Amino acid sequence: MTTCIEIRGLSKTYKNNKQLIEALKPIDLDVHQGEIFGLLGPNGAGKTTMIKLMLGIIAPTSGSCHILGQDISSLKAKELIGYLPENHRFPLYLNGQQMLEFYGNLGGMSGKTLQKRIDEVLEFVNMTEWRKLKIQRYSKGMMQRIGLAQALLNRPHLLFLDEPTDGIDPVGRMEIREILEVLKSEGTTIFVNSHLLSEVELITDRVAILRKGVVVKSGNTHELTQSRDQYIITLAGGTPPASLPGMTTYNAETREIELTAASPEALNAALDVLRQNNCLLATLSPKKSTLEEIFIALMSEKQEYLAPAK
Ligand SMILES: Nc1ncnc2c1ncn2[C@@H]1O[C@H](COP(=O)(O)OP(=O)(O)OP(=O)(O)O)[C@@H](O)[C@H]1O
Ligand SMILES: [Mg+2]
Numbered sequence: 001m002t003t004c005i006e007i008r009g010l011s012k013t014y015k016n017n018k019q020l021i022e023a024l025k026p027i028d029l030d031v032h033q034g035e036i037f038g039l040l041g042p043n044g045a046g047k048t049t050m051i052k053l054m055l056g057i058i059a060p061t062s063g064s065c066h067i068l069g070q071d072i073s074s075l076k077a078k079e080l081i082g083y084l085p086e087n088h089r090f091p092l093y094l095n096g097q098q099m100l101e102f103y104g105n106l107g108g109m110s111g112k113t114l115q116k117r118i119d120e121v122l123e124f125v126n127m128t129e130w131r132k133l134k135i136q137r138y139s140k141g142m143m144q145r146i147g148l149a150q151a152l153l154n155r156p157h158l159l160f161l162d163e164p165t166d167g168i169d170p171v172g173r174m175e176i177r178e179i180l181e182v183l184k185s186e187g188t189t190i191f192v193n194s195h196l197l198s199e200v201e202l203i204t205d206r207v208a209i210l211r212k213g214v215v216v217k218s219g220n221t222h223e224l225t226q227s228r229d230q231y232i233i234t235l236a237g238g239t240p241p242a243s244l245p246g247m248t249t250y251n252a253e254t255r256e257i258e259l260t261a262a263s264p265e266a267l268n269a270a271l272d273v274l275r276q277n278n279c280l281l282a283t284l285s286p287k288k289s290t291l292e293e294i295f296i297a298l299m300s301e302k303q304e305y306l307a308p309a310k
Pocket of ligand 1: 014023041042043048
């Protein structure tokens with residue numbers, strides 16, 4: 001697996017008059033090429049600080065960040081990046097086409113090359129028919145799609161998205177998810193910063209959760225939300241015996257059994273007991289905890305129990 005972002009001992013301490021604010025304690029993090037990586041955390045956790053460090057907008061207090069082997073302070077690294085900021089303020093008096101021309105020019109593109117690329121990105125984000133409409137008339141979803149088109153102009157290898165689906169309705173969110181999935185299938189690495197945990201759960205391969213400048217949890221999104229020894233069994237008929245090994249709850253209305261089983265043997269033993277009691281099994285699935293539950297549990301833990309910063 002190729003590393004796209006390599007962060008080593010990266011930290012940021014802001015100095016306000018004489019007060020020092022440790023916004024990011026030294027962290028190590030790898031983001032792999034071609035994955036969608038989510039950065040989560042409550043207000044003030046250090047997410048924006050981290051994105052600004054990765055974009056080379058602010059200088060680190062310590063440590064380093066490389067994008068595909070290039071130091072983030074280099075122009076080469078910046079050429080590999082596309083960025084959709086949070087609360088962007090695109091000039092409202094321009095139409096979509098003009099806005100893309102403006103940002104294309106800023107990025108050093110012009111003439112036929114730029115026009116061709118604008119056609120491509122507009123088509124890609126499904127905004128071709130709205131290109132002549134002034135941005136001030138765009139819906140929030142259209143605004144984010146044209147923002148994505150802007151971030152894609154330079155064919156970035158790595159895309160930074162700050163709250164890309166904030167304030168967008170479910171259909172608009174699905175459209176953005178679909179665009180991100182296509183980009184991913186083409187090999188683009190995507191780093192997304194979001195408060196919408198259910199959304200992050202749907203699109204990310206891996207996540208890191210920041211709290212007070214420390215990564216308190218990171219890992220594969222699927223594995224994090226998969227709780228290994230808890231299962232939900234639904235019955236199509238019959239009633240489970242109260243003595244069913246491992247059963248924690250039974251809802252007679254939905255016929256759902258919640259069961260804890262530490263091994264496949266224990267799980268199968270419980271299923272045998274159900275069958276012996278003439279229960280008809282309809283479904284069996286591992287119980288998932290949502291990212292939101294994990295997030296809330298982590299945020300309510302006391303600081304001293306959390307993993308120390310490396
Ligand atoms: N320019 C700055 N000068 C001084 N302190 C700052 C500066 N920028 C951020 N901070 C402080 O650093 C900490 C982390 O802020 P940051 O903006 O990175 O958090 P965040 O996770 O992005 O929060 P939010 O979810 O509210 O956007 C906060 O305590 C914040 O007050
Ligand atoms: Mg922020």
